[in-house]
Amino acid sequence: MTDLEGLEPEAAAAPHQEPEAASAAPAPVPWEDAGLSRFRGLFSTLGQVLFHPREFFNNMPREGWAEGLAFALIVGTTGLLASFYWQLLLYLGLSRFLGQMPALLRVFSMGVGAIMAMMLLAPGIMLANLGVSSLALWGAAALTGGSGPGFTAVWRLNCYAQGAMVAGFFPLLGGPVAGLWTLVLIYRGLQGVLGLSSWRALGAVALSLVLQLLLLLLLLGSLAGLRFLR
16 A cells, blocks of 8 residues: 655645626726816816716716816806806896986996906805805715715715806806706716715705705804994
8 A cells, every 4th residue: 555644635626716806996087087188188077077977976086176176166167257247248238228217227237346246256256165065065965864975075076066057158047057957966976976865865955055055144144243243
């Protein structure tokens, strides 16, 4: 009988195991793609946000705040200025039409001055709107069942939803259309980025508007209180 004592036992064949498929990384936003020119990245991102929002927000990376802010300031401020421009033309036309009515003319002149002031402050208005609306949306998403949504993810979806502000280039009705379209994109973003159901996303959008209104009333009340104390 052959002595097998010195021989090493044959290692048992390990069962064949397939390596776990790595989860696909989110596709980069064209605006953030270093391989594309800024001009091409801007318009490619606009096309995706406006016409394919579900796919865009499902695949949007959740990290990074600066690039989204730059996109929102460029597109949002430009759309806001266009909307103010059409309102300015409307007020100037009405002022000329009501030239024989001094009281109404004075009111419309004040309106023209206010619109021109807002045009100068458009970037600041856009930045303030992004900050307040993102905070309200973050709180609303958490209250409606979001599993601890990170603020950066909410900030990014809100910034890219400002792509709807290009509707401000349409005369007169562009401003209201841009506002409604932005809400629709935010609704899609809450579903794609935070995974909220349709009803929870709708509730988060509605609740965020209520929170923004409360913040606005709180600010106006504080200013009125300061004025009273003076």
